Amino acid sequence: MAPNTLTIELTGREKRDVVRALRTFADEKEADGASAEADQLRSLASRIERE
Numbered sequence: 001m002a003p004n005t006l007t008i009e010l011t012g013r014e015k016r017d018v019v020r021a022l023r024t025f026a027d028e029k030e031a032d033g034a035s036a037e038a039d040q041l042r043s044l045a046s047r048i049e050r051e
Contacts, residue, residue: 015048022045025041
């Protein structure tokens, strides 16, 4: 396992909930003017969704 890697098992529903929460948080960050953080959160959400 690579450094800074976290492995967890989620049900399909849990995975969708995590992705939705990350995207919602990204929207909040962007509204607060933290667009770089928002982009990172969206990127993470996309990576999780693809797995």
